[in-house]
Each structure stands twice: as structure tokens, then as C-alpha cells.
Amino acid sequence: MAKQGFLEKNLRYLFPLPAVLFVIILMVFPVVYTFFLSFTDWSLTSGKPLSIVGLESYLKVLKEPRFIESLGRTFYFTFGAVIVEMVLGTVLALILNRKFKGQGMVKTLLLLPLVATPVAIGIVWNLFYDPTIGILNYVLSVLKLPQSGWVSDARTVMPSLILVDIWEWTPMITIIVLAGLAGLPSEPYESARVDGANARQVLFQITLPMLMPTILTAVILRAIDALKTYDIIYSMTGGGPGYASENLNVLAFKYSFEYFRMGQSAVMLVFLFAIVMLFSLMVMRVRSIFEL
Amino acid sequence: MQRKPIHSILFGIMLLLIIIPILFPFIWMLMSSFKTQVDIISWPPKFIFTPVMQNYERVFIEQDFLHYMKNSVIVSVVSVFFSLILGLPAAYSIARYKQNKLSVFILVARLMPGISFLMPWYIVFSRLHLMDSYVALILSHMLIALPLVVWVMAPYFDSVPRELEEAAMVDGLTQQSAFLKILLPLSGPGVVTATTLSFIFSWNNFMFSQVLSQQKTRTLPIAVYNFLSYVEVDWGAVMAAAVVIMAPAIILTMFFQKYVVKGLTMGAVKG
Numbered sequence: 257m258a259k260q261g262f263l264e265k266n267l268r269y270l271f272p273l274p275a276v277l278f279v280i281i282l283m284v285f286p287v288v289y290t291f292f293l294s295f296t297d298w299s300l301t302s303g304k305p306l307s308i309v310g311l312e313s314y315l316k317v318l319k320e321p322r323f324i325e326s327l328g329r330t331f332y333f334t335f336g337a338v339i340v341e342m343v344l345g346t347v348l349a350l351i352l353n354r355k356f357k358g359q360g361m362v363k364t365l366l367l368l369p370l371v372a373t374p375v376a377i378g379i380v381w382n383l384f385y386d387p388t389i390g391i392l393n394y395v396l397s398v399l400k401l402p403q404s405g406w407v408s409d410a411r412t413v414m415p416s417l418i419l420v421d422i423w424e425w426t427p428m429i430t431i432i433v434l435a436g437l438a439g440l441p442s443e444p445y446e447s448a449r450v451d452g453a454n455a456r457q458v459l460f461q462i463t464l465p466m467l468m469p470t471i472l473t474a475v476i477l478r479a480i481d482a483l484k485t486y487d488i489i490y491s492m493t494g495g496g497p498g499y500a501s502e503n504l505n506v507l508a509f510k511y512s513f514e515y516f517r518m519g520q521s522a523v524m525l526v527f528l529f530a531i532v533m534l535f536s537l538m539v540m541r542v543r544s545i546f547e548l
Numbered sequence: 549m550q551r552k553p554i555h556s557i558l559f560g561i562m563l564l565l566i567i568i569p570i571l572f573p574f575i576w577m578l579m580s581s582f583k584t585q586v587d588i589i590s591w592p593p594k595f596i597f598t599p600v601m602q603n604y605e606r607v608f609i610e611q612d613f614l615h616y617m618k619n620s621v622i623v624s625v626v627s628v629f630f631s632l633i634l635g636l637p638a639a640y641s642i643a644r645y646k647q648n649k650l651s652v653f654i655l656v657a658r659l660m661p662g663i664s665f666l667m668p669w670y671i672v673f674s675r676l677h678l679m680d681s682y683v684a685l686i687l688s689h690m691l692i693a694l695p696l697v698v699w700v701m702a703p704y705f706d707s708v709p710r711e712l713e714e715a716a717m718v719d720g721l722t723q724q725s726a727f728l729k730i731l732l733p734l735s736g737p738g739v740v741t742a743t744t745l746s747f748i749f750s751w752n753n754f755m756f757s758q759v760l761s762q763q764k765t766r767t768l769p770i771a772v773y774n775f776l777s778y779v780e781v782d783w784g785a786v787m788a789a790a791v792v793i794m795a796p797a798i799i800l801t802m803f804f805q806k807y808v809v810k811g812l813t814m815g816a817v818k819g
Contacts, residue, residue, distance in 0.1 A: 275638035286668035373752040375769040376790035435813035484661045487754040525664045
């Protein structure tokens with residue numbers, strides 16, 4: 257073997273170094289800075305220099321009803337969407353898990369909602385939801401059902417947004433579960449056939465338990481993204497009507513870039529960050545339990 | 549095995565029940581983009597109409613979407629390119645030396661809410677007079693692309709047998725040239741997956757560009773959004789804009805379906 261040069265001897269440090277430096281500068285420093293700002297009362301519009309106020313911004317934020325409501329809405333949106341996506345996505349995968357003509361095309365179709373630009377998706381759904389010209393109210397009127405205000409009504413805005421998320425992301429669960437199904441070993445099925453198990457027993461006692469790690473990982477990853485949902489909500493409702501569809505991400509965005517109250521915004525970001533990290537730890541935990 | 553015909557009919561119906569809801573928003577968007585405003589706001593909604601090109605003319609001629617499209621292409625392509633340059637060696641090192649902590653460190657960037665870095669970036673980039681610059685946008689989009697590259701490529705490199713590199717090194721190649729000349733050329737499919745996914749996510753990004761770009765560097769998602777707010781909802785033109793912005797990601801996906809599936813299922817499915 258050739259004599260090892262400096263690069264080769266230290267390859268394990270030098271190869272990842274640029275990427276690590278990049279992540280430290282663009283992610284770690286900003287996050288630390290955000291933590292620091294959360295202990296200040298800095299506001300860009302006040303013109304005053306930043307001063308450290310300890311937990312004052314935290315108290316202010318915790319007393320702000322908009323914050324508490326957005327926190328609840330963040331969880332409502334996430335659980336509402338992800339539970340439906342998990343069940344529906346798995347059912348679709350079980351239906352599609354067979355050989356048929358046009359399988360490749362169906363798989364491509366499944367990918368479309370999740371690669372399409374969320375802002376554009378939001379706009380299209382706004383046209384569907386439009387109370388006067390939207391096709392959804394037309395369908396309701398044909399079915400002789402009462403029409404809805406959809407995203408323009410504070411009572412229905414959250415379920416309407418959740419529906420868009422379900423349309424957008426159910427196919428991802430389906431794709432992941434399909435891949436999981438393709439990788440299942442065949443022995444348990446063979447012995448089940450020998451034992452004379454029926455289709456339902458096979459599904460509930462073999463297929464679903466073996467798929468559990470896959471489904472769980474997919475669902476938690478999905479939940480992490482749902483907690484941070486921004487594009488769809490901001491582009492469809494801007495957090496409205498009133499504040500009725502503000503989740504944490506949208507509210508923190510407004511505090512940062514519309515009201516420029518950096519201190520309080522930082523507090524909200526710390527909360528969002530903590531929630532997302534908690535879910536991330538869950539993914540790691542699931543992955544290590546199942547040795548993925 | 550021959551299925552009963554009744555079963556394949558049932559399956560066909562179920563397939564339609566799955567496909568139609570998925571496709572309908574895209575079809576409606578495409579149809580509306582060729583409708584006049586009168587046809588769009590007509591009640592009941594029209595399925596048959598005379599197609600017109602005026603919406604696309606508005607988007608490209610009056611609104612100068614080519615300018616925003618150019619920005620989107622520059623930001624996505626350059627940020628994906630640099631993410632590959634930083635990410636590929638890192639992924640290689642993670643795979644070869646089992647640097648799991650390192651991999652978690654970089655992947656955390658994929659999980660973290662983007663807005664928690666965006667506010668500090670806004671402050672720093674303003675001070676450095678980098679607002680509305682390609683540099684700021686590209687750096688921010690790299691934080692989307694880089695973790696995806698590592699996420700896809702570390703397991704990929706791990707799956708390539710070590711013997712190939714070792715044989716090359718016995719023949720006198722250094723490890724870095726074995727990586728460049730032997731391993732990378734063998735990793736085409738992985739690189740395609742990583743590139744496609746990170747391009748799509750960068751292309752679709754809304755929040756970073758919303759804050760860091762203004763007229764000069766504004767990317768398509770923001771242009772479409774702004775369009776919505778200052779024309780008195782000219783639905784046809786907005787739909788045409790939506791078609792324009794979605795087209796590249798959708799075309800890429802159709803070409804690279806297998807790779808996109810691979811990238812998306814990675815991490816949840818073993819192997």
C-alpha cells in the first residue's frame with residue numbers, strides 16, 4: 257500500500273469537516289442565538305438596544321392567549337392529520353400490495369401530492385374551498401347537504417386544513433408501507449398457510465406486527481413535519497380567519513417577521529424546538545428498539 | 549393464479565377510488581389554467597369549455613415569471629451542487645468509519661424547524677447586507693439539501709462492498725482517489741436519488757425565500773403567493789402560475805420515480 261499522506265491518515269476527520277462546519281455555522285450558532293434571544297426583550301421596531309430580562313419574555317408568551325391556542329392547534333393539526341394518514345395510508349398500501357397492470361403508474365401518481373409545491377397545492381385547494389365558486393360546495397349542494405365556509409369559517413378552518421395535509425401526505429405513508437411489505441420475509445406466511453390461518457388472522461397476527469417498526473417510524477417522521485407545518489397554512493389562510501388557524505410555526509413567523517418582537521418570538525421557537533426534539537428522540541428510540 | 553373476474557372488477561373500482569382523489573386537484577388546476585375568469589367563476593363548475601392561452605400570457609409576459617424561474621433554478625441547482633460537494637465525503641466517512649453520532653448531528657438539521665434558524669439568519673444577513681442575495685438563499689437552501697444528501701448517501705455507501713476500494717488501494721490508489729474514482733462512479737443511482745430529492749425540496753421551499761429574498765432573487769413559490777395577493781384573485785392566471793411552478797418537480801418525479809421512492813422510504817424501511 258502507498259505511504260499514507262496527511263489527508264489519508266486523517267480522512268475520517270477531514271472528509272466530514274466541511275459539512276460539520278457548515279452545520280455548526282448555519283444551524284448550531286443560530287439555535288444558540290435564538291436561545292439567547294429568548295432571555296431578552298429585543299424588538300426591532302422599538303429602536304431600543306436589546307436587554308437581558310431573564311424569564312420575562314417567557315412569562316409574557318405564556319400569558320398570551322394566542323400562544324396557548326396556537327400550541328393546542330399545533331397538536332390538534334398534527335394528531336388529526338397523522339392518525340388518519342397512518343390508518344388510510346396503511347389500508348391503501350394493503351390494497352395496492354399485489355401485482356397488477358399499471359402498478360408503476362399508480363406509484364408515480366402516489367408521489368405527485370408530496371413532490372408538488374405546497375404553496376401551489378394550497379392555492380388549488382383554496383379554489384376548491386371557495387364558498388361561492390368552489391367545487392366542494394357545489395358537490396354539497398348537489399347532494400342536498402348544507403354548504404360550508406371551509407377555510408373562511410373559523411369553525412371549519414382547521415379540519416379543512418387537516419384534509420389538505422391528509423391529501424398531501426397519506427400517499428407517503430402508503431409508499432413507505434408498500435416498501436415495508438415488499439421486504440417482509442416469506443417464512444411466517446408459509447407456516448401460517450400450513451396451519452390453515454385465514455386472511456384476517458394473517459393480516460392481524462403476521463403482517464401488521466411485522467410492519468409495526470416501519471409504520472411507527474414513518475408516522476413519527478410525518479408527525480415531526482406536521483408539527484412544523486407552515487407553507488400550506490400560511491398560503492391558504494395566513495393563520496386566519498382572525499387567528500383561528502395559527503399554529504406555533506405560523507405564530508412565531510408573524511412575531512419574527514411581521515411584528516419584529518424577536519425576544520418573544522425566540523421563546524416560541526424554543527417551545528417549537530423542544531417539541532420537535534422530543535419527537536425526534538422518539539424516532540431514534542424506535543429505530544434502536546427495532547434495530548433499523 | 550387466476551383471480552375471479554368479480555375480484556378484478558372490485559379491485560379496479562378500488563383503484564379508481566384511490567387514483568381519482570389524488571389526481572383531481574392536478575386536473576382541476578390544469579383545466580382552470582386554460583379557462584377564462586368567466587368560466588372559472590361560473591356555477592355550476594364547468595367541465596367543458598373553450599381553452600384559452602391568456603392566463604399563461606399574463607404569467608410570462610405581464611408578470612415576468614421567467615425571472616423568478618431563473619432565480620429558482622439558480623438557487624436550487626447551486627445549493628444542491630454544493631450540498632453534494634459537502635455531503636458526499638461526509639456520507640462516505642460516516643459509512644466507512646461508522647460515525648453514527650456524526651450522522652445524527654447532520655440529520656438533526658433535517659428534523660429541526662427551519663424557522664428556528666431563520667430569525668438569526670435574517671438578523672445576520674441584514675447586517676452583512678446579504679438580504680436579497682443569491683448567497684443567502686443558496687446557503688439557506690443548502691441546509692435543506694445537505695441533510696438529505698447525507699441521509700440518502702451514507703446507507704448507500706455502506707451497502708457498496710469495501711473490497712472494491714481495498715483492491716484499488718492495493719493497486720496504489722490513495723483512499724481519497726479510490727473514493728473518487730471507484731466508489732463514486734458506482735454510486736450513480738444513490739447520487740441521482742439524493743440530487744432529485746434535494747432539488748425538489750429546495751425548489752418547493754417557501755419560508756426561507758419568503759424572508760431572505762426580495763424582487764431581485766425572489767423564487768417561484770413566493771412569486772406565486774404574491775401574485776395571489778395583488779391581483780384581485782385572477783384565478784386562471786394563478787392556476788397557470790401553479791402549473792408552471794409544479795411542472796419541474798412533477799416531470800423529475802416521473803423520470804426518476806424509482807429513485808424518489810427509494811429516497812423517501814429510506815430510514816423507515818430496513819435495507
